[in-house]
Amino acid sequence: MNEHLLTNPGGGGNNTSVTMELVKCFHDDDAFKYRAYTFTYLLLFPVAFLCNIGALAVFFMQSTRRSSASCVVMMNLALSDGSFSLTLPLRLAYYFRGGVWEFPDWLCRLCVYGFYVNLYTSILFLTLLSVLRWLAVARPLGHRAQATPTRALLVCVGVWLFVGVSSAPFLSNGVTNRAGFPRCFEPSNPSSWGRVLILNYVALALGFLLPFLTIISCYSSLVRRLTARSGLHGSGRRRNRHRSVHLVAMVTATFLLCFLPYHVIRSLHLHAVCGGWNCDVTVALQRAVVVTLCLAASNSVVNPLLYYYSTRTFRDNMRDAHSSLLSSRGGSFKSGLALIRRRNTN
Template identity: 80%
Template sequence: MNERLLTTPVIMGNNSSVTQDSMACFHDDDAFKYRAYTFTYLLLFPVAFLCNMGALAVFFLQRNRRHSASCVVMVNLALSDGSFSLTLPLRLAYYFRGGVWDFPDWLCRLCVFGFYINLYTSILFLTLLSVLRWLAVAQPLRHRSLATPTRTLLVCIGIWLFVGTFSAPFLSNGIANRAGFPRCFEPSSPSSWGRVLILNYVALAFGFLLPFLTIIVCYSRLVRRLTANSAIHSGAGSALSGASIARRHNRRRSVHLVSMVTATFLLCFLPYHVIRSLHLHAVCDGWSCAATVALQRAVVVTLCLAASNSVVNPLLYYYSTRTFRDNMRDARSSLMSNRRGSMVAMKRRNTT
């Protein structure tokens, strides 16, 4: 199911065994995997770290919205992405070394665990954000009474606990030895593949398909409601021009959220889950070496896409939240004014 278990094929027959031929054809492709991960993580680390730390700082500045339900969810999403970005230097060091893990065993376990924590908390936080947006548009009174910051925070804590519990099996195996070198992100035994296949379908059902269906239902109803409201207000004349402009801005932000969350699921999450499932069946059912290697390469590419969700989410904060954009401009203006003030002070000291 995970990155560590996508490196050593096992042919699952009546007597689960690892053949030398399958291992050879599989590990001959390590160079492609290492180059792809190195290139991707080099790009992701600075962007993901800076964007998500910056997003948390901006959320902290939103004094009037800091305790809104949507802000609580976005803060948790930024925490998830920011925490994942901190594991990327360890992954980079591993791939720069050609697949040699020079760090403690617990760090290997933590990196694998952190990837899945980030992946599925991101999916569930985006789903929660979508439900909140639909509730705010379709049933604003219920949204005001149900979606309180305290209740939303409790739901977010529940998501962390739920994902952490189901990701706990990936903490069971750490460093594995292959070709005389300590490896991370690899299976410790052939029996791991059968367990991973089961975990894959549990994660596929509860971590992707159910949230994706929830988002589709919410957004289809949201778009229908926005379209109906737009038709009603367009025929009401220009008497409520100010209110109409405000509603138009709200509809635009809702459409931005719909578009960006849907695009994130289709580009980052859907390909990875589909290809991962096919790859696991290729390994466990003993498909041909050519098919297995081709799917392995596809898994590498789609895993890089899945990891890139940590830099896509800050775009969602910016384009769907007007207050977030306003606070970013305020923060930039404050930094610029402080810089100008310090330069003026330095000039004065130099002239005296």
């Protein structure tokens, strides 16, 4: 169910020969995995870290952030992605060393845990954003009273707690020894693949399929309402509706590109391992999991684009923040901040 299950499979105690054959096949292909992860994380780390930390800074500079439930959710999403980016240097060091872990055991556990917390908090926060946009279009008069920032914050806290507790089993797998070297992201007990397959389907149903169906429902409803009200007057309302459709469309694209391939291929790979499929097929699926896991990790750099292109206030504050940074060279940083505050209160 997780990335460290890609390297040391076992089919259980009933078929030791199949297990040992799969272990050999997997480890013969370690070089592909190390190269793919190294290349991906080298690209992701600077972009994910700078974009998400910058997004958090812009959100905090918005004086109206407490009056927007969507902004509260986006701040939590940026916090999740920014936290995940901080684990990437450790992963890079591990893969640069050819799969040798030279850090404490608790850091290995934290890296594994952090990936899944980021993955499923991102999915649920994106789903929550889509629901909020649907409410804004479906109930334009009453949605602010229903979707208050306080309620949004409570839901976000619930998401953190739910995903954090559900992902706790990943903390049980730390550093293990293989071929005389300390390894991370590898299972310590190769006999638990049947249980992992069950956990995979629980995560697939609650962590992906249910949110994805919710987003599709929101998107379908928004398109129908936009089409039905296309003749209504008021350019401001039309712009709001178009922004709502753009946001849900971008969220849907994120699910299709980043999350869907990983969950499908991961499930097939687990079936191949548990079912003792042909070695060549299993290794091919492992490579596919490596590629789709890289796509899933890339959601940490895709989400800042969502903030920028779907939120006019975010774009305005980015421009004002840039102006304030430039003006600070001349000693007028405070006037730049005042410009941001004036824009937010208008």
